[in-house]
Amino acid sequence: MNPMQKAINAVGGRTTAANLLGISYVAVRKMEAKGSLPRTDYTGETNYAQTLASNSNGLITTDWLMDKANPKHHTVAA
Template identity: 50%
Template sequence: MQEHEHVASEIALSVLLDNVPGKVAGAARICNVSVRAVYKWISHGRLPRTDYTGETNYATKLADATGGKHSASEFLSCNKINLSKGYPIHG
């Protein structure tokens, strides 16, 4: 079961955004950013740094828009996944 939960936590941001009404344009409207900004998030595979540091709350807004289908932590897990994969750990 834990293996399945791990897979579920690695849902790509683009897949999560597909469940937001209006998809990319809807996400832009909900977060009060441009459509281009949302496409930038998708290309980076994560929400902006400001959401990860708590300066913005896009994950919560987007999760609310999915009507409970996805949680804010799922949106934020895209950040953690990509940040951890983007910086190799040297031992």
């Protein structure tokens, strides 16, 4: 299970995550498939990690998700 799958499951699934984050179900599915947060969470434009952690009933933390779901760790070889 990748970190995004764990975070999404912790808040109750894709639909709940989409509602919490104010984004589409498809956008959540893409983050889950990539296993990483979008770049915007690391530039301060969004706070998805914080929102997911705050609604996870203590199953994940913001720091853990920011570390484990960093897109730099999930680059695809060409």
